[in-house]
Amino acid sequence: MIERLIRWLSYSRSPVLGRLFGLPPLLVGYDPAVHEAIIRNAERAVYGREGRGTYETRTSDELARLARRTLAQYRAQAALYGSWWIRAARGLLFGLALPLVVSVLIWRTLRNRSRRGRAPAAEVAVVVAAERVRAMAAAVFEGMPLYFHADRSMRFGVAEARFLARTIRACPAYLASPGLLLSVLRWLARYGYVTTAHRPHVMVNFFEGTAASSLLTAYLHERDILHVNLMHGEMFYSADCAFAEFDRFFVWGRHFEELFRRLGHDARRLAIAGSPDHRTLFREIREAEQPRGNSVLLVHNSVVTRLDSPDMPALRRLLRLLPSGWNVRVRSHPAANTTLAGYVAALQADPVVRENGLRIVPEPFEAISLPDALRRSRVVAGVYSTALLEGWVAGCKLVYLPGVIARDAVLPRHDGSPNVLYLDAAVSDASVLDFLSTPATLDMAEATRVDRLTQVLGPGERFATSRAMRSVEPLIV
Numbered sequence: 340m341i342e343r344l345i346r347w348l349s350y351s352r353s354p355v356l357g358r359l360f361g362l363p364p365l366l367v368g369y370d371p372a373v374h375e376a377i378i379r380n381a382e383r384a385v386y387g388r389e390g391r392g393t394y395e396t397r398t399s400d401e402l403a404r405l406a407r408r409t410l411a412q413y414r415a416q417a418a419l420y421g422s423w424w425i426r427a428a429r430g431l432l433f434g435l436a437l438p439l440v441v442s443v444l445i446w447r448t449l450r451n452r453s454r455r456g457r458a459p460a461a462e463v464a465v466v467v468a469a470e471r472v473r474a475m476a477a478a479v480f481e482g483m484p485l486y487f488h489a490d491r492s493m494r495f496g497v498a499e500a501r502f503l504a505r506t507i508r509a510c511p512a513y514l515a516s517p518g519l520l521l522s523v524l525r526w527l528a529r530y531g532y533v534t535t536a537h538r539p540h541v542m543v544n545f546f547e548g549t550a551a552s553s554l555l556t557a558y559l560h561e562r563d564i565l566h567v568n569l570m571h572g573e574m575f576y577s578a579d580c581a582f583a584e585f586d587r588f589f590v591w592g593r594h595f596e597e598l599f600r601r602l603g604h605d606a607r608r609l610a611i612a613g614s615p616d617h618r619t620l621f622r623e624i625r626e627a628e629q630p631r632g633n634s635v636l637l638v639h640n641s642v643v644t645r646l647d648s649p650d651m652p653a654l655r656r657l658l659r660l661l662p663s664g665w666n667v668r669v670r671s672h673p674a675a676n677t678t679l680a681g682y683v684a685a686l687q688a689d690p691v692v693r694e695n696g697l698r699i700v701p702e703p704f705e706a707i708s709l710p711d712a713l714r715r716s717r718v719v720a721g722v723y724s725t726a727l728l729e730g731w732v733a734g735c736k737l738v739y740l741p742g743v744i745a746r747d748a749v750l751p752r753h754d755g756s757p758n759v760l761y762l763d764a765a766v767s768d769a770s771v772l773d774f775l776s777t778p779a780t781l782d783m784a785e786a787t788r789v790d791r792l793t794q795v796l797g798p799g800e801r802f803a804t805s806r807a808m809r810s811v812e813p814l815i816v
Contacts, residue, residue: 371745377578381415391582398791399555408511408553408582413519415578416550441524461486464539465569466529471725472545474615479589486537493528494535502528502558519550519583526551527558534562544585545571553584569612570595571725591617592792595752617732617792618769624710625734625789631663631717636702636730638721639679649742650722653762657720657738658699659691660771668702670712670726679703718775723749731758731787737760738767738780754788758782 385407386394398404466474473487481487503523507513513520526549531544542559544552545568548716556566568585589612637654658667679701686692687699702712709726710733713719719730720738731737731753739749741763753759757780760766 371748373543374578374581377415377418378581381411381578381582382417383773384414385411400509401560402505403509405553405557405584406506406513409523409551410510410512410516410519412553412580412582413516413522413550414419415581417518418699419578433614440515461537461539463541463543464488464533465543465544466533467544471616472543472569472571475589475612476543479569480541480543484700486533488529488533492532492536494532495524495528496531498533499527499531499558504563506554511725522550523554526555530555530558534559534564539564541565541567542567543567545569549583553582556584556586570614572773608739614792617729620710620713620729620733621789622763624714625732625783627734629734629781631715631735633662634716635661635665635667635720636712636716637667637669637736638719638726638730639669639682648722650740651742653740653742654686654720655689656764657740657771658686658697659695660691660768661695661697661775662772663696665695665697667699668712668716669699670702670709671704672724681733717772728792731756732792734779734781736774738762738774754791756785756788758785 361448382391391408391411394407394428395404462484463476464482465472466488471690476487487635506523513523533542539644540563542555542564544555544566549555552566552568559566565586567587568583568589570588570590571678585608587608587610589610591614592611615727635657661667667686669679669686671679683699683701687697692699709729713730713733713735716730716735718725718738719735720740721727722740722743727739728739735758737753737756739760739761741757746761746763750759760771760774762771
């Protein structure tokens with residue numbers, strides 16, 4: 340019930356609920372300078388003048404250290420909502436919801452205890468495993484017993500209650516943050532169930548933006564369990580995950596190293612895992628059906644891309660420049676709970692688009708697999724999405740629509756690729772038409788650029804023994 344409610348609120352079509360519980364505006368409208376300021380303000384608020392570095396150097400209490408990291412991450416995430424009244428309203432609603440959530444967790448714990456059977460032991464447990472993460476986890480932890488915790492079972496027992504009490508004693512500011520308490524309660528209950536039922540040596544999560552992630556690392560260490568992060572989607576230097584701490588971060592490619600270093604993470608905790616999905620796209624799709632026909636795949640996310648969103652002027656410009664005979668398919672996001680009909684109809688109604696005879700059709704994600712959708716696309720366009728990055732790997736040309744994500748946040752990872760265009764006012768219409776009309780470049784230089792996303796763990800980098808990961812040894816070679 341809790342998970343369904345959170346998902347419903349996060350993707351609500353209601354303007355009010357979307358503003359209160361959807362993606363924060365300052366995260367969607369990404370500006371590196373704004374995020375840098377938010378991170379520094381959150382650090383000052385939690386650590387004072389001495390700063391995080393000095394505090395963490397002098398403290399030997401891991402629980403206190405990671406409790407503060409979690410508080411700082413929550414403060415930064417709250418600031419991403421911008422408006423003070425939004426933050427005040429969220430705080431009030433979270434405070435009212437706290438007794439209800441505690442009651443639900445107690446009920447779920449008692450219910451699971453009464454129905455408890457013998458659960459299989461698993462050396463590695465993966466929590467909230469999206470399909471992409473399943474493939475990556477299977478590759479990273481090859482040969483080790485894996486358990487994917489995709490159900491909603493929870494356990495908030497005496498051990499978890501004591502841990503929370505010790506956390507509050509170490510960092511009393513939690514009591515003034517009902518939203519943070521809700522996040523901690525929810526994730527402690529999920530981790531409490533898995534650690535009790537399956538007794539893993541390693542717990543894996545894919546979302547470094549979870550406010551409670553650092554505190555969960557402390558919780559797991561007290562049970563001699565390692566906490567590992569697997570990359571799931573696009574990663575930016577953002578206040579959303581600036582303070583997260585795991586024992587290991589597995590990322591897709593080397594271009595993500597710099598982002599983690601900027602966030603202050605110990606580079607020795609990073610490992611290049613490569614995504615099996617990306618390797619398949621590179622080896623089997625990249626050169627398929629080249630040169631490809633006149634087709635654009637527009638990646639749509641109802642939370643980010645709307646008819647009133649800042650990227651719309653660039654999108655309308657792109658559509659108006661497309662010559663007659665081109666077709667545009669608008670692909671929905673798996674997490675979206677809205678239909679594409681109204682969005683597509685509004686784009687098709689543009690008089691220039693109609694005059695050019697451009698055909699725009701919806702393409703629900705369940706109608707065709709992403710590899711097949713990319714195979715028949717010359718161009719992939721959108722704001723930011725894993726699907727854009729995967730389109731580049733799959734031999735498509737890539738168009739970033741400005742207005743939401745800054746040029747400097749996305750272009751460096753492509754290292755000057757001729758297959759990538761950031762469609763801002765500096766690019767002339769003639770240059771756009773030339774970019775669209777020419778086939779993708781597939782030479783060795785481009786293959787080298789793209790290969791940074793498809794690297795595989797070498798023998799010296801593979802995750803060998805779970806307990807050996809606690810020592811911070813360099814994994815990037």
